[in-house]
Amino acid sequence: MSFDYDLFVIGGGSGGVRAARVAAGDWGAKVGLAEESRMGGTCVIRGCVPKKLMVFASGFPEAIEDARAYGWDVQGGRFDWPLFRAALERELDRLEGAYRNTLKNAGVTVHDARARVVDPHCVELADGTRFSAKHILIATGGWPFVPDIPGRELAITSNEIFHLDELPKRALVVGGGYIASEFACILHGLGVNVSQYYRGAQILRGFDDEARGHVANAMLARGIGVHCGTDVIRLEKSAGGIVAVATDGTAQEFDLVLYATGRVPNARGLGLEELGVAFGRQGEIVVDAWSQTAVPSIFAVGDVTNRVNLTPVAIREGHAFADTVFGARPTRFDHGLIPSAVFTQPELGSVGLTEEAARAAGPIEVYATSFRPMKSLFAGRQDRVMMKLVVSAETRRVLGCHIVAPEAGELIQLAAIPIGMGATKEDFDRTLAVHPTMAEELVTMRKPVRRG
Structure with a gap:
């Protein structure tokens, strides 16, 4: 049977782009890729990269203070958020362009559209165009989760934090994972009065107890209001901002509420349920060690599989998939020893x-x-x-x-x-x-x- 593509990738994030590039550029496969948003996915556009640049920006006040202690006659000033945001957006534009050029140079055909799976060998774009494919790879990543509480529409997530018109004076970060803890430190470093609510006993669950306790103490010492054993019951609009009513009995007003309470696999609405692709308890696509689903022609990599949700993992999974299916080099990525970093302060x-x-x-x-x-x-x-x-x-x-x-x-x-x-x-x-x-x-x- 003749197919339009040897591989069709749905999702232009780190895992999907790597799989497409290797399959086409290294192994000569005919590859199509559909992305409904910006090329680069969560990491490049609304995750690791802009976050790390904000980490750098937030560290300068402390560096300026240290410079004085070392004898430098330096003066701190006001942080110009609009100037930084404009520079950040230019950098993200540059990176998106680099991703697109990488795919173009590898011979990948990019479709700027949402895609869904019609059958095990057919995908359909939002405009109704259909393509046949011998193999289909799902690499649609994850999406921030906000619990269903009254007033949830008043909160933002990490998707929106990079596009604020202005920095708040008072911010509440809800969550205790690495994203929440990083943004609590970032906002604090940029001069925002920050509180962090986490319903668990200690932030950074899953990391070494002694290490995460050390980070929490350092955050408290810097002036971040870390409140463990505390969750938000509801959010209410007030004349001066947003009131967060919490389980500890407080009702505190903030200018901004950022929810970073985890991410969910972005797997629904792709037509997979009807085809027999299996899903896990958290909505993730179930795959084997080769990233293959219950439907032999359909594979999945990255956060949509909810194995280890880190950009380098998605990249390695995508590369292993391409080497296995198109390079005759059976490769399974070992999830057993994965280094990680939390960019708190x-x-x-x-x-x-x-x-x-x-x-x-x-x-x-x-x-x-x-x-x-x-x-x-x-x-x-x-x-x-x-x-x-x-x-x-x-x-x-x-x-x-x-x-x-x-x-x-x-x-x-x-x-x-x-x-x-x-x-x-x-x-x-x-x-x-x-x-x-x-x-x-x-x-x-x-x-x-x-x-x-």
């Missing part, structure tokens, strides 16, 4: 098992230290860095590494390499320290602080 970098998970799996030793780093100590700050290695007592392998420090994301990327190779604590010990650095602590901790 300070940052949290993590790879491998938390202390809690490692202890449940067998005897361990924990090597940890906390100290005031040289740079901020000289400037008179009370900031503290935390570094931690979780080690198997039996094999001596380093099972996990957790860092809370400036640039922790950069540090954890490097630590992930030896840990992924199976390095032991003794391998770390044999590594010469680079002095004076924060990271030298990773190779100078000689005695465990606890065993379990």
Whole structure:
């Protein structure tokens, strides 16, 4: 049977673009891709990239203060949000153009339209145009979730935060995950009075308990109102802003309420239910280790599968799919050891098992230290860095590494390499320290602080 395309991708985010580019550019497949919004998806347009640029912007007030302590005659000023936002939008336009050029150069045909699946080998665009495809890849990502509470329409999500006309004076961030915690720090750094409500006992669930406690304490010390065990009952419009009525009995007024209470797979309305594609409890598309659904010709990668919702994971899943199906190189991405970073202030970098998970799996030793780093100590700050290695007592392998420090994301990327190779604590010990650095602590901790 002859098809219009060897592969048709629905979704122009990180996973879909990588799969399309590799299938067409590396393996010569005829590929079509449909994207109803901007090319680049969540990460490039409304996620990682603009968020990280806001992280950079929010760090300058502290850097200016530190510069004075180091003898520089510098004066801080007012943050010009419209100027920054305009520059941010220009950068996102540039990146979207780069994504489109990458697809064009690889020979991918882009359709700027919403698409749905008609049958296992046919997709339909919003204008009714249909294409046949030997394989179909769903890479439609996720979408922010806002609970169904009275007044929910008064809140915004991370999709809208980059397009505000002006910065609020008072903001409430609802949620305790990495997106909520990052935006609480970003807004605080930009001069906003920030409160964060989270219904759980501690923010950053899923990360190492000691590390997330360290981040929470640092946020509190900076003046962010972190309120755990607190949730919003309803939102009400007031003369001066938005009133959040909370489970702790308070009714506080804010100029902006940002919900970052998780994301849901963007899988409904694509025609998949009628074809026998299986869905999980949270609405995710169920796939096997090869990213294949219950319908053999339909695959899915990225956040829409709700496996590990990180951009680099979607990229690797998309690449593995293309190599497997079009390159005759069967490849399965291993979700077992994934480094990650939370861009709070300070940052949290993590790879491998938390202390809690490692202890449940067998005897361990924990090597940890906390100290005031040289740079901020000289400037008179009370900031503290935390570094931690979780080690198997039996094999001596380093099972996990957790860092809370400036640039922790950069540090954890490097630590992930030896840990992924199976390095032991003794391998770390044999590594010469680079002095004076924060990271030298990773190779100078000689005695465990606890065993379990």
